[in-house]
Amino acid sequence: MHDSHRIVSQVKDHDPVIDGPAPHCTEYEHIFFPRLSCLSKTHLEAWIFDAVDPTVDNVAATMTFFRDGTQAVLGKCPIRVTFRASLHDGSKVAGELFAKESIVEVNTETGKVVGKWIGEKKEGQNDAPSAQYEVLLDTSEAVVTLNLPTVQGTLKLRQKGKKDIDTSAESQLMGPGLSWVHAIPRAKAEVDFTFCQEDGQKRLQFNGYGGNDYCRSTESMPDMMEGTTYVRGHAGPYTFALFRLFSRLNPGKTYTRATLVKDDAVLCEMVSDDSVSLTEDYLAFRSTYSGKVKGNYSDHTSGYRVDFVSPARSKHWSFELNHQTLWWSMPTAAPPAKTGNNGFISAVVGGESGEPEHQGMATIVYIQMTALKSDYKGISNRQL
Template identity: 25%
Template sequence: MKACSTRWCILASILGITVQVEATWDYGSRQQTLDMNRLSSQASADNCTISRFGRYTAARRPDSVLFSANNLTDFEAPAIEPLNSTAGEQWEFDGVSDDGTQAFIFGFSRDPNWAFSGTGNLRVYAEFAFANGSRYAIVDYAEESAVESCPGRGTRGSWKGDGFEYTFTVSSDMSRATVTMDNPEAHASVSMNSLAPPRYADNQPWPSTNASAEPVRHFFWVEPMPASDITVNAMIQGEAVAWSGVGGHERIWHAFSWPTCITGMLAVRLKVGPYALSLVEFGSKRVAGLRVPAIVLVEDGKVVFSSRRTRTSEVEDYMRIQKVQSLNGVTTKRLADKTTGIELELESPSRGKKWRFEIAHKNIGFEYGFSDGSGGTGYSGVATGGLADSQPWTGPAFVELLKFPDNSWLTKSNYVE
């Protein structure tokens, strides 16, 4: 398998990654497949809406730009229409195999911030990591992007160009998703069945009228699928790929480029025994020193812990996050952050409960570098843990670490008043 070595692969990799859901939905029990073609075929009969962008579609002054900040807007619907010169959005999907040695990531992007090369605003980034340490990565620049939303059934996205098409479909309750890749070198299909309810950036479950999707200024993030059972079937450069594991799906939209809004991020996703967990932490570029985490833990599909607090408390639920450097995990050779794993401790003083999870990296899923050792690495790995003082469980885990350089022409601020 070939690795991605062009600077455009590196740049694209940083870009990732509406209906009511009943509060009693059992996300751990539903296992279904999603019909990729049904949405499009019934568009006219079901009041579907379609957002179509060409390679260079953008607002022309004095055109107005719709930038969604409505809490009840469909998570999967486009949040920016049309694009301007600074704002962008992504649909991101990732997954790790049960044994922690294989991984994938897909990033569907509508974003002008990296289009200075003349390649346009529509990119798809895909990368697969294999147990032998090799990786397949590709960035395709689409001629057309269409996102079709059908009430009661879901959303379908398509990024296509000469000889390739990448698609995603997400059900209306955000419990199921399918991602496909079709290019001359690779064909893939990924099925996802959610283990946890959709959540906003402040951890409130979908839907909510008073939730926040803005963890840091000008940067919006929601998680339609915090953790999912996944199945991967692919043929990549003539080699069959098939595995199951854990994955997730995120939605991101931003008024300015990523490095203008955030200094970096930490993400963790895991499944062990009856537990599934998702943690995302962003560092603010606009407010020095501000880091905003949000963690959710589900047991058999039901939320048992959620918090944004990292300070110890005698009353409120809180978390401890610890990066680990040891001989028991894999780490990057190129970047400065030599973390080999993550330790998490979740404590609920009011209930007298505590959960612990330890993650060891087993493989590098993707990586991109900037200057001074900064950049990002996605790891596949193995997690061990559960309720403290109980029998620990073991399962797959995903970790992403990102830090932007303080000064670089690639990450120069594009903030405007």
């Protein structure tokens, strides 16, 4: 529904999940407003927020808002929010909010888009559990607020206001079946969360760097991909964000959406198929194996090397990532399968060739799908 100033998109957990493609919502186009007008068994939308302290090991937070009809096929809630944090003492916090409804509203008078995922109010609770993002239309500020039984607090992201992001389907597409956008590639982050646990309260509070990505798929995960790698790294004035898709729809092909930022300026932005060019900007991405921290299952990498190359400008930026902690590890299939989802917090060293190196930290997610599509049972099903 909408009036002259407000446009609202609402989805409930018991709404019908259609078999075919989900129609696109054309009433208002913004990267934080849903593009899909309903739930579909093959479609999902997600908004990913993350932040890391670039000065110390092991401290980060990430949260994702889903409208994901593919989960309904697996008998799971299609409207959910996942949350993970790694604390200064080395402890890890994780969980999910299974929401009853998701309401996203654009208000052109206030200049904001607000998305709220609302859970079921239980006996003894003053309010229904909820998770919310609130973003200025120019994306200069985003605030995520969690009000859940086990976690309360905020993540604030601030960057210089940007021009409108291209919302055309063609510009967002990065590979068969998947659209991906680095909506906020680099922002200053303020994190303040309190966790209520059986052994008492803990708090995560830091200032660092973070960002947001948006994704939309027209295929379910086991149909679309053999695996993915997600990275957001910060080193001094540099931030690089990338998402790699190992395609199952186009076997043997790899597609990567990559963005390199220095301070507030975008230096490189591309979709790469791992090709090298003598004229166009390109990306080189390689796994490394000599470090001490590695993933579980069949993932044996200990880090990565990422190179952004601009032949036309005679520029080359290189970054080495070395895993410092295994943040989480979840199977994508029941044993004896050896595929899974590993999350890392990794050290970063690098910058422009010929200049002094910068140091920082990165958050990384690596997912390997099952060999047989029918073996896939989802990744996480824990509740906050």
